[in-house]
Amino acid sequence: MRKGISLIVALVLTISLLAACGQASSKDKGAASAPKGSTKLVVYTPNSEDIINTLIPMFEKQTGITVELVSAGTGELIKRLQSEKANPYADVMFGGSHALFMGNGDLFANYVSPNDKDLMEGHRNETGYMTSYVSDASVLLVNKNLVGDIKIESYEDLLNPKLKGKIATADPASSSSAFAQLTNILLAKGGDYTSDKGWNFVGSLIKNLDGKISSGSGAAHKSVADGEYIVALTYEDPSASYVKSGGPVKIVYPTEGAVFLDAVAGIVKGTKNEDNAKKFIDFIISQPAQDAFGTQLTNRPLRTNAKLGSHMKPMSEIKVIKEDDKYVREHKKEIVSRYTDTFTKLQK
Template sequence: MATADPSNSSSAFAQLTNILLAKGGYESDEAWKFVEDLFKNIDGKVLSSSSSVYKSVADGEMVVGLSYEDPCVTLEKDGAPVNVVYPSEGTVYLPANAGIIKNAKHMDNAKKFIDYLQSQDCQDNLGLTTTNRPVLKDVQIGDIMKPISEIKTLKEDSEYVIAHKDDIVDHYKEIYTSISSEK
Protein backbone atom coordinates (compact mmCIF):
# COMPACT_ATOMS: atom_id res chain seq x y z
CA MET A 1 0.00 0.00 0.00
CA ALA A 2 1.19 3.49 -0.81
CA THR A 3 0.58 6.70 1.10
CA ALA A 4 2.39 10.01 1.41
CA ASP A 5 3.63 11.84 4.50
CA PRO A 6 0.87 13.95 6.11
CA SER A 7 3.50 16.29 7.53
CA ASN A 8 4.75 17.17 4.02
CA SER A 9 1.77 16.61 1.72
CA SER A 10 -1.51 18.51 1.96
CA SER A 11 -3.41 15.70 0.25
CA ALA A 12 -1.90 13.13 2.65
CA PHE A 13 -2.87 15.38 5.56
CA ALA A 14 -6.41 15.51 4.15
CA GLN A 15 -6.36 11.69 3.94
CA LEU A 16 -5.30 11.52 7.59
CA THR A 17 -8.02 13.87 8.81
CA ASN A 18 -10.56 12.02 6.62
CA ILE A 19 -9.56 8.72 8.24
CA LEU A 20 -9.75 10.20 11.72
CA LEU A 21 -13.17 11.72 11.05
CA ALA A 22 -14.51 8.52 9.48
CA LYS A 23 -13.21 6.33 12.30
CA GLY A 24 -14.55 8.33 15.24
CA GLY A 25 -13.13 11.84 15.24
CA TYR A 26 -9.93 13.82 15.31
CA GLU A 27 -9.31 13.11 19.01
CA SER A 28 -10.73 9.59 19.12
CA ASP A 29 -8.40 6.95 20.54
CA GLU A 30 -10.13 4.40 18.30
CA ALA A 31 -9.47 6.52 15.20
CA TRP A 32 -5.82 7.03 16.11
CA LYS A 33 -5.46 3.28 16.79
CA PHE A 34 -6.79 2.66 13.26
CA VAL A 35 -4.17 5.09 11.89
CA GLU A 36 -1.45 3.30 13.86
CA ASP A 37 -2.58 -0.10 12.59
CA LEU A 38 -2.75 1.23 9.03
CA PHE A 39 0.80 2.55 9.18
CA LYS A 40 2.01 -0.70 10.75
CA ASN A 41 0.35 -2.52 7.85
CA ILE A 42 2.40 -0.50 5.38
CA ASP A 43 5.47 -1.24 7.48
CA GLY A 44 6.07 2.44 8.18
CA LYS A 45 6.95 3.09 4.53
CA VAL A 46 5.71 6.46 3.37
CA LEU A 47 6.30 7.93 -0.09
CA SER A 48 7.71 11.40 -0.58
CA SER A 49 4.72 12.96 -2.37
CA SER A 50 1.10 12.35 -3.27
CA SER A 51 2.03 12.06 -6.94
CA SER A 52 4.38 9.21 -6.02
CA VAL A 53 1.40 7.41 -4.51
CA TYR A 54 -0.88 7.32 -7.54
CA LYS A 55 2.02 6.87 -9.95
CA SER A 56 3.28 3.84 -7.99
CA VAL A 57 -0.16 2.25 -8.22
CA ALA A 58 -0.51 3.03 -11.94
CA ASP A 59 2.97 1.58 -12.54
CA GLY A 60 2.10 -1.62 -10.65
CA GLU A 61 4.65 -1.03 -7.88
CA MET A 62 1.87 -0.80 -5.27
CA VAL A 63 -1.54 -2.46 -5.22
CA VAL A 64 -3.39 0.23 -3.24
CA GLY A 65 -2.78 3.94 -2.76
CA LEU A 66 -4.38 6.56 -0.55
CA SER A 67 -4.68 9.63 -2.72
CA TYR A 68 -7.10 12.24 -3.97
CA GLU A 69 -9.73 11.90 -6.64
CA ASP A 70 -8.61 14.14 -9.53
CA PRO A 71 -5.31 12.51 -10.57
CA CYS A 72 -6.62 9.01 -9.89
CA VAL A 73 -9.71 9.49 -12.04
CA THR A 74 -7.48 11.03 -14.71
CA LEU A 75 -5.30 7.90 -14.69
CA GLU A 76 -8.40 5.71 -14.93
CA LYS A 77 -9.77 7.87 -17.76
CA ASP A 78 -6.45 7.62 -19.62
CA GLY A 79 -6.52 3.82 -19.47
CA ALA A 80 -4.13 3.14 -16.59
CA PRO A 81 -4.83 -0.17 -14.83
CA VAL A 82 -6.43 1.50 -11.79
CA ASN A 83 -9.88 1.67 -10.25
CA VAL A 84 -10.94 4.51 -8.00
CA VAL A 85 -12.58 3.25 -4.81
CA TYR A 86 -14.27 5.51 -2.29
CA PRO A 87 -14.17 4.62 1.42
CA SER A 88 -17.44 3.06 2.56
CA GLU A 89 -17.02 4.98 5.83
CA GLY A 90 -17.23 8.22 3.86
CA THR A 91 -15.00 10.76 2.23
CA VAL A 92 -14.49 14.47 2.75
CA TYR A 93 -14.65 16.91 -0.14
CA LEU A 94 -12.63 19.97 0.71
CA PRO A 95 -13.83 23.31 -0.61
CA ALA A 96 -12.64 24.84 -3.86
CA ASN A 97 -11.89 28.54 -3.68
CA ALA A 98 -11.58 31.54 -5.92
CA GLY A 99 -11.12 35.08 -4.73
CA ILE A 100 -10.43 38.63 -5.68
CA ILE A 101 -7.37 40.47 -4.48
CA LYS A 102 -8.28 43.40 -2.26
CA ASN A 103 -8.26 46.67 -4.22
CA ALA A 104 -7.77 44.82 -7.52
CA LYS A 105 -6.97 47.21 -10.36
CA HIS A 106 -9.84 45.85 -12.50
CA MET A 107 -12.41 45.08 -9.79
CA ASP A 108 -15.41 44.99 -12.15
CA ASN A 109 -13.71 42.46 -14.43
CA ALA A 110 -12.60 40.40 -11.42
CA LYS A 111 -16.20 40.25 -10.17
CA LYS A 112 -17.42 39.25 -13.64
CA PHE A 113 -14.82 36.47 -13.74
CA ILE A 114 -15.93 35.11 -10.34
CA ASP A 115 -19.55 35.26 -11.52
CA TYR A 116 -18.51 33.33 -14.65
CA LEU A 117 -16.69 30.68 -12.60
CA GLN A 118 -19.85 30.14 -10.58
CA SER A 119 -22.17 30.06 -13.59
CA GLN A 120 -24.03 26.91 -14.58
CA ASP A 121 -22.39 26.93 -18.04
CA CYS A 122 -18.86 27.14 -16.65
CA GLN A 123 -19.50 24.53 -13.95
CA ASP A 124 -21.12 22.14 -16.47
CA ASN A 125 -18.13 22.58 -18.77
CA LEU A 126 -15.68 21.86 -15.94
CA GLY A 127 -17.73 18.85 -14.87
CA LEU A 128 -17.82 17.41 -18.37
CA THR A 129 -14.22 18.13 -19.42
CA THR A 130 -12.13 17.74 -16.26
CA THR A 131 -11.82 15.32 -13.36
CA ASN A 132 -12.35 18.01 -10.75
CA ARG A 133 -15.65 18.20 -8.88
CA PRO A 134 -17.71 21.27 -9.77
CA VAL A 135 -18.83 23.35 -6.79
CA LEU A 136 -22.46 23.77 -7.80
CA LYS A 137 -25.08 21.11 -7.14
CA ASP A 138 -26.88 19.53 -10.10
CA VAL A 139 -23.95 20.07 -12.45
CA GLN A 140 -23.26 17.76 -15.35
CA ILE A 141 -20.24 15.48 -14.96
CA GLY A 142 -18.45 13.14 -17.35
CA ASP A 143 -19.19 9.43 -17.43
CA ILE A 144 -15.86 8.63 -15.77
CA MET A 145 -16.86 10.53 -12.61
CA LYS A 146 -18.95 8.76 -10.00
CA PRO A 147 -21.96 10.92 -9.09
CA ILE A 148 -21.53 12.54 -5.69
CA SER A 149 -24.97 11.20 -4.75
CA GLU A 150 -23.44 7.69 -4.88
CA ILE A 151 -20.54 8.54 -2.57
CA LYS A 152 -20.93 8.72 1.19
CA THR A 153 -19.60 12.12 2.17
CA LEU A 154 -18.42 13.50 5.48
CA LYS A 155 -18.18 17.11 6.57
CA GLU A 156 -14.71 18.19 7.67
CA ASP A 157 -14.59 20.49 10.68
CA SER A 158 -12.25 22.91 8.92
CA GLU A 159 -11.98 25.28 11.86
CA TYR A 160 -10.91 22.46 14.16
CA VAL A 161 -8.44 21.02 11.66
CA ILE A 162 -6.86 24.42 11.00
CA ALA A 163 -6.59 25.19 14.71
CA HIS A 164 -5.15 21.74 15.54
CA LYS A 165 -3.08 20.96 12.45
CA ASP A 166 0.21 20.95 14.37
CA ASP A 167 -1.25 18.63 17.04
CA ILE A 168 -2.58 16.23 14.41
CA VAL A 169 0.74 16.18 12.54
CA ASP A 170 2.67 15.73 15.79
CA HIS A 171 0.47 12.78 16.78
CA TYR A 172 1.03 11.21 13.36
CA LYS A 173 4.82 11.75 13.72
CA GLU A 174 4.79 10.04 17.12
CA ILE A 175 3.06 7.01 15.59
CA TYR A 176 5.39 6.98 12.57
CA THR A 177 8.51 7.31 14.75
CA SER A 178 7.30 4.53 17.06
CA ILE A 179 6.66 2.19 14.14
CA SER A 180 9.99 3.05 12.50
CA SER A 181 11.91 2.42 15.71
CA GLU A 182 10.35 -1.06 16.06
CA LYS A 183 12.02 -2.24 12.87
Protein backbone atom coordinates in the same frame (compact mmCIF):
# COMPACT_ATOMS: atom_id res chain seq x y z
CA MET B 1 -21.03 104.89 -26.55
CA ARG B 2 -20.99 102.30 -29.32
CA LYS B 3 -17.27 101.82 -28.70
CA GLY B 4 -17.93 101.17 -25.01
CA ILE B 5 -20.67 98.69 -25.79
CA SER B 6 -18.37 96.88 -28.24
CA LEU B 7 -15.67 96.60 -25.60
CA ILE B 8 -18.15 95.15 -23.09
CA VAL B 9 -19.43 92.57 -25.60
CA ALA B 10 -15.89 91.59 -26.53
CA LEU B 11 -14.99 91.17 -22.87
CA VAL B 12 -18.06 88.96 -22.23
CA LEU B 13 -17.24 86.80 -25.25
CA THR B 14 -13.62 86.43 -24.12
CA ILE B 15 -14.68 85.36 -20.63
CA SER B 16 -17.19 82.87 -22.07
CA LEU B 17 -14.57 81.34 -24.36
CA LEU B 18 -12.08 81.01 -21.51
CA ALA B 19 -14.69 79.34 -19.32
CA ALA B 20 -15.61 76.95 -22.11
CA CYS B 21 -11.96 76.06 -22.67
CA GLY B 22 -11.49 75.55 -18.94
CA GLN B 23 -14.48 73.20 -18.81
CA ALA B 24 -13.20 71.22 -21.79
CA SER B 25 -9.74 70.91 -20.25
CA SER B 26 -11.23 69.74 -16.95
CA LYS B 27 -13.40 67.16 -18.72
CA ASP B 28 -10.45 65.83 -20.74
CA LYS B 29 -8.33 65.48 -17.60
CA GLY B 30 -11.06 63.54 -15.84
CA ALA B 31 -11.42 61.13 -18.76
CA ALA B 32 -7.69 60.50 -18.80
CA SER B 33 -7.40 59.81 -15.07
CA ALA B 34 -10.42 57.50 -14.75
CA PRO B 35 -10.87 55.49 -17.97
CA LYS B 36 -14.08 53.56 -18.27
CA GLY B 37 -14.63 50.04 -19.62
CA SER B 38 -11.33 48.38 -18.68
CA THR B 39 -10.78 45.08 -20.47
CA LYS B 40 -7.99 43.85 -18.20
CA LEU B 41 -7.94 41.35 -15.35
CA VAL B 42 -4.93 40.19 -13.32
CA VAL B 43 -5.37 36.67 -11.92
CA TYR B 44 -3.08 35.03 -9.36
CA THR B 45 -3.45 31.25 -9.54
CA PRO B 46 -1.82 28.04 -8.29
CA ASN B 47 -4.02 25.98 -10.63
CA SER B 48 -2.80 23.39 -13.11
CA GLU B 49 -2.14 24.09 -16.77
CA ASP B 50 -5.16 21.96 -17.68
CA ILE B 51 -7.50 24.23 -15.71
CA ILE B 52 -5.85 27.42 -16.96
CA ASN B 53 -5.76 26.32 -20.61
CA THR B 54 -9.42 25.27 -20.50
CA LEU B 55 -11.09 27.99 -18.41
CA ILE B 56 -9.16 31.19 -19.19
CA PRO B 57 -9.73 31.14 -22.99
CA MET B 58 -13.44 30.44 -22.36
CA PHE B 59 -13.67 33.49 -20.08
CA GLU B 60 -11.78 35.75 -22.48
CA LYS B 61 -13.92 34.70 -25.43
CA GLN B 62 -17.17 35.17 -23.50
CA THR B 63 -16.33 38.57 -22.00
CA GLY B 64 -13.72 40.19 -24.24
CA ILE B 65 -11.56 40.68 -21.12
CA THR B 66 -7.83 40.00 -21.40
CA VAL B 67 -6.41 37.99 -18.51
CA GLU B 68 -2.89 38.45 -17.20
CA LEU B 69 -1.89 35.33 -15.28
CA VAL B 70 0.59 35.08 -12.45
CA SER B 71 1.13 31.39 -11.64
CA ALA B 72 2.91 30.17 -8.51
CA GLY B 73 2.35 28.08 -5.40
CA THR B 74 -0.54 29.02 -3.13
CA GLY B 75 1.66 30.03 -0.21
CA GLU B 76 3.87 32.19 -2.42
CA LEU B 77 0.86 33.98 -3.92
CA ILE B 78 -0.65 34.67 -0.50
CA LYS B 79 2.66 36.18 0.65
CA ARG B 80 2.68 38.35 -2.45
CA LEU B 81 -0.88 39.53 -1.78
CA GLN B 82 0.13 40.40 1.78
CA SER B 83 3.14 42.43 0.61
CA GLU B 84 1.01 44.25 -2.01
CA LYS B 85 -1.89 44.92 0.35
CA ALA B 86 -1.53 48.72 0.23
CA ASN B 87 -1.46 48.73 -3.58
CA PRO B 88 -2.71 45.38 -4.99
CA TYR B 89 -1.53 44.22 -8.39
CA ALA B 90 -3.88 41.26 -8.58
CA ASP B 91 -7.64 41.49 -9.10
CA VAL B 92 -8.53 37.86 -8.35
CA MET B 93 -7.01 34.91 -6.49
CA PHE B 94 -8.17 31.83 -8.43
CA GLY B 95 -7.41 28.78 -6.33
CA GLY B 96 -6.42 27.90 -2.80
CA SER B 97 -7.97 26.05 0.09
CA HIS B 98 -10.94 27.09 2.17
CA ALA B 99 -8.73 27.03 5.27
CA LEU B 100 -6.07 29.27 3.69
CA PHE B 101 -8.62 31.88 2.66
CA MET B 102 -10.20 31.75 6.13
CA GLY B 103 -6.83 32.61 7.63
CA ASN B 104 -6.33 35.55 5.25
CA GLY B 105 -9.82 37.03 4.98
CA ASP B 106 -8.51 40.59 5.25
CA LEU B 107 -6.99 40.26 1.76
CA PHE B 108 -10.31 39.72 0.01
CA ALA B 109 -13.33 41.86 -0.81
CA ASN B 110 -16.91 40.81 -0.11
CA TYR B 111 -18.78 39.55 -3.14
CA VAL B 112 -21.46 36.89 -3.46
CA SER B 113 -22.15 35.93 -7.06
CA PRO B 114 -25.76 35.64 -8.26
CA ASN B 115 -24.73 32.15 -9.43
CA ASP B 116 -23.86 31.13 -5.87
CA LYS B 117 -27.45 29.98 -5.24
CA ASP B 118 -26.94 27.27 -7.90
CA LEU B 119 -24.12 25.57 -5.97
CA MET B 120 -24.69 22.46 -3.88
CA GLU B 121 -25.72 22.98 -0.30
CA GLY B 122 -22.71 23.12 1.96
CA HIS B 123 -20.52 24.65 -0.76
CA ARG B 124 -22.08 28.11 -1.03
CA ASN B 125 -20.40 31.39 -0.10
CA GLU B 126 -21.13 31.78 3.61
CA THR B 127 -18.18 34.05 4.43
CA GLY B 128 -19.04 36.71 1.87
CA TYR B 129 -15.55 36.78 0.34
CA MET B 130 -14.71 33.33 -1.05
CA THR B 131 -16.45 31.32 -3.74
CA SER B 132 -16.05 27.54 -4.03
CA TYR B 133 -15.82 26.32 -7.63
CA VAL B 134 -14.56 22.70 -7.42
CA SER B 135 -14.00 20.14 -4.67
CA ASP B 136 -11.58 17.28 -4.15
CA ALA B 137 -12.07 14.17 -2.03
CA SER B 138 -9.82 11.75 -0.20
CA VAL B 139 -10.13 8.45 -2.08
CA LEU B 140 -8.46 5.09 -2.55
CA LEU B 141 -6.94 4.34 -5.95
CA VAL B 142 -6.86 0.62 -6.72
CA ASN B 143 -4.90 -1.19 -9.43
CA LYS B 144 -7.43 -3.56 -11.03
CA ASN B 145 -4.71 -5.83 -12.43
CA LEU B 146 -3.12 -6.44 -9.04
CA VAL B 147 -5.99 -6.46 -6.57
CA GLY B 148 -7.27 -9.92 -7.49
CA ASP B 149 -9.89 -11.12 -4.99
CA ILE B 150 -8.84 -8.67 -2.25
CA LYS B 151 -11.86 -6.59 -1.22
CA ILE B 152 -11.12 -2.87 -1.00
CA GLU B 153 -14.23 -0.84 -0.28
CA SER B 154 -13.37 0.84 2.98
CA TYR B 155 -10.56 2.09 5.17
CA GLU B 156 -11.11 -1.02 7.32
CA ASP B 157 -10.24 -3.19 4.32
CA LEU B 158 -6.75 -1.66 4.25
CA LEU B 159 -5.87 -3.66 7.38
CA ASN B 160 -6.01 -6.91 5.36
CA PRO B 161 -2.66 -8.73 5.89
CA LYS B 162 -2.54 -9.40 2.13
CA LEU B 163 -2.02 -5.65 1.64
CA LYS B 164 0.96 -5.34 3.98
CA GLY B 165 3.66 -3.31 2.27
CA LYS B 166 1.44 -2.82 -0.80
CA ILE B 167 -0.26 0.42 0.23
CA ALA B 168 1.14 3.68 -1.15
CA THR B 169 0.82 6.91 0.82
CA ALA B 170 2.78 10.09 1.39
CA ASP B 171 3.80 11.67 4.71
CA PRO B 172 1.10 13.90 6.28
CA ALA B 173 3.88 16.12 7.63
CA SER B 174 4.91 17.18 4.12
CA SER B 175 1.96 16.34 1.86
CA SER B 176 -1.33 18.24 1.99
CA SER B 177 -3.24 15.33 0.41
CA ALA B 178 -1.76 12.85 2.90
CA PHE B 179 -2.72 15.18 5.75
CA ALA B 180 -6.27 15.37 4.31
CA GLN B 181 -6.37 11.56 4.27
CA LEU B 182 -5.24 11.45 7.89
CA THR B 183 -7.97 13.82 9.10
CA ASN B 184 -10.51 11.99 6.93
CA ILE B 185 -9.53 8.66 8.55
CA LEU B 186 -9.65 10.09 12.08
CA LEU B 187 -13.11 11.51 11.43
CA ALA B 188 -14.40 8.40 9.64
CA LYS B 189 -13.04 5.85 12.13
CA GLY B 190 -13.16 7.81 15.37
CA GLY B 191 -15.82 10.46 14.95
CA ASP B 192 -13.40 13.32 15.69
CA TYR B 193 -9.69 14.15 15.59
CA THR B 194 -8.64 13.15 19.11
CA SER B 195 -10.40 9.90 19.98
CA ASP B 196 -8.31 6.84 20.80
CA LYS B 197 -10.51 4.79 18.48
CA GLY B 198 -9.44 6.84 15.45
CA TRP B 199 -5.78 6.96 16.44
CA ASN B 200 -5.69 3.23 17.21
CA PHE B 201 -6.90 2.60 13.66
CA VAL B 202 -4.18 4.91 12.32
CA GLY B 203 -1.64 2.86 14.28
CA SER B 204 -2.93 -0.38 12.77
CA LEU B 205 -2.78 1.13 9.29
CA ILE B 206 0.79 2.32 9.84
CA LYS B 207 1.78 -1.26 10.74
CA ASN B 208 0.31 -2.48 7.45
CA LEU B 209 2.29 0.14 5.51
CA ASP B 210 5.36 -1.86 6.58
CA GLY B 211 7.46 1.30 6.86
CA LYS B 212 6.93 2.30 3.23
CA ILE B 213 6.20 6.01 2.61
CA SER B 214 6.14 7.59 -0.85
CA SER B 215 8.30 10.62 -1.58
CA GLY B 216 5.22 12.73 -2.26
CA SER B 217 1.54 12.68 -3.21
CA GLY B 218 2.34 12.39 -6.92
CA ALA B 219 4.55 9.35 -6.33
CA ALA B 220 1.79 7.64 -4.32
CA HIS B 221 -0.89 7.59 -7.02
CA LYS B 222 1.64 7.08 -9.84
CA SER B 223 3.05 3.97 -8.15
CA VAL B 224 -0.42 2.37 -8.23
CA ALA B 225 -1.08 3.36 -11.84
CA ASP B 226 2.34 1.94 -12.76
CA GLY B 227 1.63 -1.36 -10.99
CA GLU B 228 4.13 -1.02 -8.14
CA TYR B 229 1.49 -0.96 -5.39
CA ILE B 230 -2.05 -2.34 -5.14
CA VAL B 231 -3.72 0.68 -3.55
CA ALA B 232 -2.94 4.30 -2.75
CA LEU B 233 -4.32 6.76 -0.23
CA THR B 234 -4.70 9.72 -2.53
CA TYR B 235 -7.18 12.29 -3.87
CA GLU B 236 -9.84 12.33 -6.55
CA ASP B 237 -8.44 14.68 -9.20
CA PRO B 238 -5.36 12.69 -10.32
CA SER B 239 -7.22 9.43 -9.77
CA ALA B 240 -9.98 10.55 -12.14
CA SER B 241 -7.27 11.49 -14.67
CA TYR B 242 -6.05 7.90 -14.77
CA VAL B 243 -9.61 6.59 -15.14
CA LYS B 244 -10.39 9.13 -17.88
CA SER B 245 -7.29 8.12 -19.84
CA GLY B 246 -8.16 4.41 -19.60
CA GLY B 247 -5.62 3.37 -16.96
CA PRO B 248 -5.93 -0.02 -15.18
CA VAL B 249 -7.29 1.58 -12.03
CA LYS B 250 -10.54 2.28 -10.21
CA ILE B 251 -11.52 4.87 -7.62
CA VAL B 252 -12.91 3.72 -4.28
CA TYR B 253 -14.75 6.15 -2.02
CA PRO B 254 -14.42 4.68 1.50
CA THR B 255 -17.73 3.39 2.78
CA GLU B 256 -17.05 5.07 6.14
CA GLY B 257 -17.25 8.40 4.32
CA ALA B 258 -15.14 10.75 2.22
CA VAL B 259 -14.32 14.37 3.03
CA PHE B 260 -14.56 16.83 0.15
CA LEU B 261 -12.39 19.95 0.43
CA ASP B 262 -13.21 22.93 -1.78
CA ALA B 263 -10.90 25.02 -3.93
CA VAL B 264 -11.99 28.64 -3.70
CA ALA B 265 -11.53 32.00 -5.43
CA GLY B 266 -11.89 35.55 -4.24
CA ILE B 267 -11.67 39.17 -5.34
CA VAL B 268 -8.61 40.96 -3.99
CA LYS B 269 -9.50 43.87 -1.72
CA GLY B 270 -8.58 47.14 -3.45
CA THR B 271 -8.78 45.67 -6.95
CA LYS B 272 -8.44 48.16 -9.81
CA ASN B 273 -10.77 46.12 -12.03
CA GLU B 274 -13.64 45.26 -9.71
CA ASP B 275 -16.34 44.82 -12.38
CA ASN B 276 -14.14 42.43 -14.35
CA ALA B 277 -13.23 40.55 -11.18
CA LYS B 278 -16.93 40.05 -10.41
CA LYS B 279 -17.48 38.76 -13.94
CA PHE B 280 -14.70 36.22 -13.41
CA ILE B 281 -16.19 34.93 -10.16
CA ASP B 282 -19.60 34.68 -11.86
CA PHE B 283 -18.00 32.79 -14.75
CA ILE B 284 -16.18 30.05 -12.81
CA ILE B 285 -19.47 28.88 -11.27
CA SER B 286 -21.53 29.41 -14.41
CA GLN B 287 -23.05 26.45 -16.25
CA PRO B 288 -20.48 26.35 -19.11
CA ALA B 289 -17.48 26.53 -16.77
CA GLN B 290 -18.85 23.96 -14.33
CA ASP B 291 -19.70 21.58 -17.19
CA ALA B 292 -16.13 21.96 -18.45
CA PHE B 293 -14.77 21.04 -15.02
CA GLY B 294 -16.93 17.91 -14.91
CA THR B 295 -16.47 16.67 -18.47
CA GLN B 296 -13.29 18.09 -20.05
CA LEU B 297 -11.30 18.15 -16.80
CA THR B 298 -11.09 15.90 -13.74
CA ASN B 299 -12.10 18.42 -11.10
CA ARG B 300 -15.43 17.88 -9.35
CA PRO B 301 -17.82 20.76 -10.16
CA LEU B 302 -20.11 22.12 -7.45
CA ARG B 303 -23.05 23.43 -9.44
CA THR B 304 -26.09 21.28 -8.73
CA ASN B 305 -26.84 20.56 -12.39
CA ALA B 306 -23.26 20.37 -13.69
CA LYS B 307 -22.50 17.60 -16.17
CA LEU B 308 -20.12 14.80 -15.20
CA GLY B 309 -18.06 12.54 -17.42
CA SER B 310 -18.02 8.77 -16.93
CA HIS B 311 -14.71 9.14 -15.07
CA MET B 312 -16.49 10.75 -12.12
CA LYS B 313 -19.07 9.26 -9.73
CA PRO B 314 -22.12 11.42 -8.88
CA MET B 315 -21.94 13.00 -5.44
CA SER B 316 -25.34 11.52 -4.60
CA GLU B 317 -23.77 8.04 -4.69
CA ILE B 318 -20.97 8.87 -2.26
CA LYS B 319 -21.15 8.97 1.52
CA VAL B 320 -19.85 12.41 2.40
CA ILE B 321 -18.64 13.49 5.84
CA LYS B 322 -17.90 17.10 6.72
CA GLU B 323 -14.59 18.25 8.11
CA ASP B 324 -14.31 20.82 10.89
CA ASP B 325 -12.16 23.30 8.95
CA LYS B 326 -11.60 25.61 11.88
CA TYR B 327 -10.46 22.86 14.25
CA VAL B 328 -8.14 21.27 11.70
CA ARG B 329 -6.60 24.63 10.79
CA GLU B 330 -5.96 25.52 14.43
CA HIS B 331 -4.67 22.08 15.48
CA LYS B 332 -2.74 20.94 12.40
CA LYS B 333 0.63 20.94 14.16
CA GLU B 334 -0.73 18.79 16.99
CA ILE B 335 -2.28 16.28 14.58
CA VAL B 336 0.91 16.01 12.52
CA SER B 337 3.04 15.69 15.65
CA ARG B 338 0.88 12.86 17.02
CA TYR B 339 1.05 11.03 13.67
CA THR B 340 4.84 11.40 13.50
CA ASP B 341 5.24 10.12 17.05
CA THR B 342 2.94 7.18 16.35
CA PHE B 343 4.76 6.29 13.13
CA THR B 344 8.20 6.52 14.77
CA LYS B 345 7.24 4.32 17.73
CA LEU B 346 5.82 1.62 15.45
CA GLN B 347 9.04 1.36 13.43
CA LYS B 348 10.97 0.02 16.46
